[in-house]
Amino acid sequence: MSLKSGFRTACLAGAAAIAMIGAKPADAQVIDLSGQTVTLVHNAAPGGSTGLGAQVAAEAWMKTMAGNPTIVVQSVEGGALARGIRHVMNARPDGRTLGWVAWSGSTRVLDPEELQIPFKDFGVIGGVGGAHFFVHVSTNVGGGITTNDEFVEKVDKFTFGGFTALSAASMRTAAAMDLLGIEYQFVSGFGGDGPLQAALQRGELEGYPATGVIYNRTLKDTMIKDGESLGLFYFSPPKADGSGLTEDPFMEGLETFDAYYRRVMGKEPTGPAWDVIKFHGGIGDRVNWLVVAPPNTPEEHLSMLRESFAQAVTDPEFLEKAEKIFGQKPAVTTFPEIMDVVDEVARTDEALKETMRGYLNKMER
Structure with missing residues (x-):
């Protein structure tokens, strides 16, 4: 290649590069959303x-x-x-x-x-x-319960529902049942809190993980207050020092899963199921x-x-x-x-x- 043609090629390449650089801001402009x-x-x-x-x-x-x-x-x-x-x-x-x-x-x-x-x-x-989940159960479970302590005493098998087995709330509920020694059956396919609550009232489910939103907005002053259902415990992120789950003052009247477990089982939760609960709390x-x-x-x-x-x-x-x-x-x-x-x-x-x-x-x- 001659010096002249090489120089021409370099100039063309440089011009192309400049053109590309010049075109970049136009491609990257903020999309006009006025009136959209x-x-x-x-x-x-x-x-x-x-x-x-x-x-x-x-x-x-x-x-x-x-x-x-x-x-x-x-x-x-x-x-x-x-x-x-x-x-x-x-x-x-x-x-x-x-x-x-x-x-x-x-x-x-x-x-x-x-x-x-x-x-x-x-x-x-x-x-x-920030939307923590609590396990919401019918008081008809286990032949009838009036306190969350009686859940462990009277219930051998628990049927609960959720969006999907891939839901962190559902998987934590299953892990909690394993730690409590209660056999469970999971029913999936529910699209939200409303369908789950309706299924509980129809007797198709015995419980489900519900959001703290629904607890504070409706359930606490309706089904739970009327004795139709109760809250067992709630899930939350692990404490930074590793001593358990974080207490949430907005979940008044409920306790964290680990506090509930210590009270009814008389020991600390440990093992792979507890690791699952902590992991989902830290991420989910x-x-x-x-x-x-x-x-x-x-x-x-x-x-x-x-x-x-x-x-x-x-x-x-x-x-x-x-x-x-x-x-x-x-x-x-x-x-x-x-x-x-x-x-x-x-x-x-x-x-x-x-x-x-x-x-x-x-x-x-």
Whole structure:
């Protein structure tokens, strides 16, 4: 190649590079949402904590999101909570579809490889936690009980329901029954707290893990107050010092699982089942709902979404409304810290995975 042609080639290459650099900002601009409608998808039945949380977040977020679009909340339930997640994953990255999804990250790692949901590929925006679960049981169980102590004394077999065996709340309930020495049968396919409560009242179930939201909003002053049902205990994140589960003042009238276990069994919970309960508390309760944009959302638009979300969830009006729904102030994790949670799930210990697979096999029989 001559010096002249080599120089010409270099110049063309340089011009192409400059053109590419010049084109990059245009591709990465914030999508214009002025006058647009953004759909915030959640993956549970309407009326539960997932849908209500999405609604108050939408009301706050539309005030901080660039262009101040209208945000509507849409329920896309089914598929063991996966249908709504995949709906967002397959949406166009045009800024008009976002997700507020109950992600069950601590159990999704158990899906077969071909069914794994690649959460890292989403535009991860943030996460919200704080909706602890308590085990809600009919007082007809075991021939009739009036206190939660009698559950261990009178019940030999317990039929409980949930969204799916892949739900952290359901798996923790199964682990708790194992630790208490109670045989159980799990019934899946319920889309939310409403269908579960109806099944309990019809006598199709003897109990189920319910959210603290529902405990404080309805059950405490209706079914539980009227003696139709009672709360056994609740699950929560482990304490930092490893001494047990965190007490939640908003779950007044209930006790943590480990406190209940010590009282009725006279010893400390230990073993693989206890490890499962602590693991799900550390991940599932820390981030109940993952807030995401579809994969390949432009980076600059994603940055705007992250910044506007962080602003929205610190607004006093949002926090006040969210506390009424969740029964406590929401635990919010914003970017980039939310990626630590997603990464921690991806690094789940293999021995713990095997224990959880054992629960899946037993619960799905």
